[in-house]
Amino acid sequence: MSILKIKNVHLKIENKPILKGISLSVNKGEIHAVMGPNGSGKSTLSYMLAGREGYELESGEVKFENKDITSFLPNERANAGLFLAFQYPVELPGVSSVNFLREAVNSRRKYLGKEEFNHLNFVKEVRKVADEMFVKDEMLKRSVNVGFSGGEKKRFEILQMALLQPVLSILDETDSGLDIDALKIVSHGVNKYKNNDNAIILITHYQRLLDYIVPDFVHILVDGEIKRSGGPELAKYVEKNGYAGIINAA
Amino acid sequence: MQHKPNEQFKSKLEKFVNDNFEDKFLRKNFLNRFNSWPSSKIESWKLSRLGKLSRKEISPLLPNESDFDKNIKFLKRSYSLVFYDGIYRESLSDKLPENIEISFFEIKELEEFLNKCGNQEILSHPTLNITASCAKNYLKIKIKKNFSLDLPLEIIQYGGDSKHSIHPLILVELEENSALNLIQLYKSSSALIAPLEIVKVGKNSNLEIVKIFDDSDYCHNLSLTIKIIEENSECKSFNLIKGGAFSRSENHVFLKGESSSVDLNGVYLSSDDQHHDLTSVIYHNVPNCRSSQKVRGVLNNNSSGVFQGKVVVEKNAQKSDAHQMSRVLLLSDKANSNSKPELEIYADDVICSHGATVGELDEDQIFYLLSRGLNKEKAQHIMIDAFLTEIIEDSINAIYLENIKNETILGFKKILET
Numbered sequence: 008m009s010i011l012k013i014k015n016v017h018l019k020i021e022n023k024p025i026l027k028g029i030s031l032s033v034n035k036g037e038i039h040a041v042m043g044p045n046g047s048g049k050s051t052l053s054y055m056l057a058g059r060e061g062y063e064l065e066s067g068e069v070k071f072e073n074k075d076i077t078s079f080l081p082n083e084r085a086n087a088g089l090f091l092a093f094q095y096p097v098e099l100p101g102v103s104s105v106n107f108l109r110e111a112v113n114s115r116r117k118y119l120g121k122e123e124f125n126h127l128n129f130v131k132e133v134r135k136v137a138d139e140m141f142v143k144d145e146m147l148k149r150s151v152n153v154g155f156s157g158g159e160k161k162r163f164e165i166l167q168m169a170l171l172q173p174v175l176s177i178l179d180e181t182d183s184g185l186d187i188d189a190l191k192i193v194s195h196g197v198n199k200y201k202n203n204d205n206a207i208i209l210i211t212h213y214q215r216l217l218d219y220i221v222p223d224f225v226h227i228l229v230d231g232e233i234k235r236s237g238g239p240e241l242a243k244y245v246e247k248n249g250y251a252g253i254i255n256a257a
Numbered sequence: 258m259q260h261k262p263n264e265q266f267k268s269k270l271e272k273f274v275n276d277n278f279e280d281k282f283l284r285k286n287f288l289n290r291f292n293s294w295p296s297s298k299i300e301s302w303k304l305s306r307l308g309k310l311s312r313k314e315i316s317p318l319l320p321n322e323s324d325f326d327k328n329i330k331f332l333k334r335s336y337s338l339v340f341y342d343g344i345y346r347e348s349l350s351d352k353l354p355e356n357i358e359i360s361f362f363e364i365k366e367l368e369e370f371l372n373k374c375g376n377q378e379i380l381s382h383p384t385l386n387i388t389a390s391c392a393k394n395y396l397k398i399k400i401k402k403n404f405s406l407d408l409p410l411e412i413i414q415y416g417g418d419s420k421h422s423i424h425p426l427i428l429v430e431l432e433e434n435s436a437l438n439l440i441q442l443y444k445s446s447s448a449l450i451a452p453l454e455i456v457k458v459g460k461n462s463n464l465e466i467v468k469i470f471d472d473s474d475y476c477h478n479l480s481l482t483i484k485i486i487e488e489n490s491e492c493k494s495f496n497l498i499k500g501g502a503f504s505r506s507e508n509h510v511f512l513k514g515e516s517s518s519v520d521l522n523g524v525y526l527s528s529d530d531q532h533h534d535l536t537s538v539i540y541h542n543v544p545n546c547r548s549s550q551k552v553r554g555v556l557n558n559n560s561s562g563v564f565q566g567k568v569v570v571e572k573n574a575q576k577s578d579a580h581q582m583s584r585v586l587l588l589s590d591k592a593n594s595n596s597k598p599e600l601e602i603y604a605d606d607v608i609c610s611h612g613a614t615v616g617e618l619d620e621d622q623i624f625y626l627l628s629r630g631l632n633k634e635k636a637q638h639i640m641i642d643a644f645l646t647e648i649i650e651d652s653i654n655a656i657y658l659e660n661i662k663n664e665t666i667l668g669f670k671k672i673l674e675t
Contacts, residue, residue: 057628060620085630097625101643107629110639114630150643167629 008035009073010175010206011056016067018055025051027231028067033175036203040217040242041210043228044250049210050094052228053179057091058084072174085111086118088174092164092181099151104163107151108133112170133170140166140196158189165196176200177208182216194219214246227253264293266387266422269316274390277319283364284390291386301378304563304595305505305534310477315448317391318421320344331442331469332657335409338398342416343423343450345396356404362397362428364389370455374483378538379509384481388453392426400429402459405436409657412439417447419475428455429464431490436463438654443470443500449477456484458492460514465493465654469664470533471500478504488514495652496523497661498533499668505534505563511542512574518547522652524645524665525552527560527592528672534563541574541604548578553648554585555641556592557672566611567599574604581611586618586644588637588672634673641669 011033018026025048033039043049054062056069058081069077076084099107112132113123124132137147142162152160161181168176178197182190197220201207209220217225217239225241226233227250234253235241245253274281274288294311295302320342330337338359339349345359353359367389371380379385400406417423423445431437443450450472458464472478478501486492496506510519525533539548554562564583585594598611618640626636645665653661 059624059628080633081624081627082630082632082636085628091628093625093628097621099622099625099640099643101646102639107626107639110631110635111629114632114635118630171630 010035012070014068016069017065018051018062019065025231029233031226033206033208035206037224038207038209038220038222040222040225041208041228042225042242042245047228048231049228050179053091053177053210056089056177057081086115090168090171090173090176092168092176092178094180094183096152096160096164098153100153102151104147104149104151105130105133108167108170111167115171136169137166139199140169141192142166157184161185161193165193169196169200173205175206177210179210180212182211182213190216190219214242217242229254265314267292270387270390273317280364286368287386287389290381291383295383301536304565304597305532310449313448315420315422318342318417318423320393329413331411331440332409332660335411337411337413340412340414340425343425344393356401357406358399358401360397361394367395379483382481384451384453384479388424388426388451392424395426395428397428397430400431400435400437402432403434409438409440411442413442414445414450417445417450419448421447422449422451423447424451426453430457431459431462431464433459434461438656439464439466441466441468443472443478445476446473447476452480454482456482458486458490460487460489462490467495467653467661468506470498470504470506472504474502476501480506482508484508484510486510486512486514486517486519489516490514491518493520496535497664498523498525503532505536507536510539512540512546512548513542515543515545520549520652522551522648524648525554525562526668526672527562528557528675529560531560536565538567538569541570541577541579544573544575546574546577550581551648552583553645554594555588555669555672556585556594557588558675559591561593563595565597567601568609570602570604570607572603575606577604577607579609583613585615586641587615637673642666
């Protein structure tokens with residue numbers, strides 16, 4: 008069953024073409040890795056999917072669970088089950104982490120027609136999931152991402168994913184800036200959340216993350232185009248030979 | 258005789274004083290000092306112009322016994338003093354404990370006080386002169402020595418109409434070693450309310466004042482407060498300005514006794530064509546005093562906000578500690594904010610600082626919240642709340658912190674709606 012279908016997407020930023028005809032199809036239960044060098048359009052792809060202002064399509068199609076979402080606002084996409092884990096999670100000074108999480112979870116529950124959590128029930132729920140994701144109680148008392156280490160920020164993103172139970176998660180360079188222990192913790196979180204009804208797009212520079220979260224498909228994005236797609240072995244090939252081989256071959 | 262717009266009020270004022278007061282000759286000193294509304298050429302009124310006020314055809318209201326019988330309290334547990342049409346209404350107010358004395362005082366006492374101040378800026382202030390000229394009576398609230406009031410005291414201003422001005426005049430005096438939490442609520446329906454308040458804090462005393470400006474949307478509020486703080490005393494004040502067409506809270510503070518301190522914080526929430534203004538002059542008269550001003554403003558639509566804070570450190574006022582910080586959030590590119598800090602320092606061993614920032618809501622922060630399913634209004638709401646919470650928690654006593662937070666939330670919800 009298709010979760011995401013991107014067809015021939017073109018996108019310009021400040022009149023400069025960034026995505027030049029991307030197509031990608033993601034089905035339930037699949038993990039896709041999108042790899043590519045700096046400036047290839049990886050983060051643009053994730054912002055485009057999340058619906059950020061300024062990242063509107065020039066042409067092409069984006070269907071999420073068979074619905075055209077190109078006119079959906081970012082919050083409408085999120086409520087429908089599309090989640091973006093940020094490469095650089097944003098600090099929100101003065102916004103309590105627990106309240107932030109509750110607002111997010113309740114927005115999604117409301118959309119799904121489920122009962123919203125009150126503060127007390129939510130705290131119970133969050134403690135349980137936070138524990139599984141190795142997020143310390145003390146972190147939840149702070150302002151969102153304020154004073155968090157790089158690893159804590161990424162863990163907090165994964166905690167949000169686990170609480171929101173999205174259909175599709177786009178993890179934008181979730182591995183960047185993590186040491187090996189932090190990488191293991193984050194990967195553990197992702198693997199725990201993953202099941203046959205959802206899907207993940209991993210956006211990454213390096214093969215390293217793919218040792219812990221094993222993708223079904225690997226796509227190499229270079230200069231706004233997917234130059235090659237394949238299985239996990241493609242990532243290993245890139246790790247060994249760099250992107251140059253693929254760029255030259257294409 | 259045909260008057261220019263700016264002189265209209267002067268002639269109405271003269272007539273009002275002549276017609277209504279037996280002691281009119283005593284009031285003449287004040288009356289004579291007011292000729293017209295200050296022009297924008299006068300420095301302290303440059304950023305807050307009174308053109309619209311001078312074009313209003315208004316006259317002072319002659320308060321009468323009214324059928325207003327509401328005793329609306331802001332807090333559930335408090336002592337409230339209700340003013341209607343600018344006049345204290347005993348029948349609508351709570352009975353106070355013995356150690357608080359309510360009385361009326363003479364114009365002579367006011368003059369003596371002002372002469373002692375000898376401050377030209379105050380003597381020429383329109384609020385002082387019009388309100389001292391035409392206030393029906395001068396009310397004094399005295400907290401006696403060694404007394405701390407167990408509950409907050411509320412002073413609520415109601416009444417007035419769109420054709421008239423109202424003129425409450427209050428002196429609050431804390432004798433030595435006393436303490437008071439005071440909440441003042443301006444909810445008038447008058448064209449102009451010009452509250453004159455004199456606050457004396459005696460030695461070793463502690464006063465906290467919260468003022469909420471929430472007058473009707475056509476109202477001009479020209480509040481003037483003069484504070485004298487004696488040795489070892491503390492005065493913590495907070496202004497929440499959200500109502501009125503034009504609301505200015507102006508404070509002149511004299512740190513007269515050593516080791517005294519004043520906090521003069523505020524939040525303004527403005528939209529449509531509202532103009533909100535926090536103006537202050539703080540005099541460090543003696544050594545070892547502290548003053549702090551923290552202001553946050555949120556402006557939407559065509560509104561404008563002003564913070565002008567002057568700190569004067571006199572020559573012998575060594576070890577003075579004075580800080581000012583103003584931060585403003587603009588929600589519309591038509592809104593406009595002015596911040597004018599001024600330091601006049603004549604002593605050489607002082608710590609003084611000031612700063613001001615103006616910005617918009619951060620796009621990255623808003624997008625982060627949107628991407629978590631919150632709609633745009635909710636995202637803005639959360640970021641504005643975060644912007645204001647720190648200063649409110651810093652300024653407000655726990656007894657009524659939640660009430661002030663709620664008032665603030667109502668205030669910024671309203672400006673987001675418009």
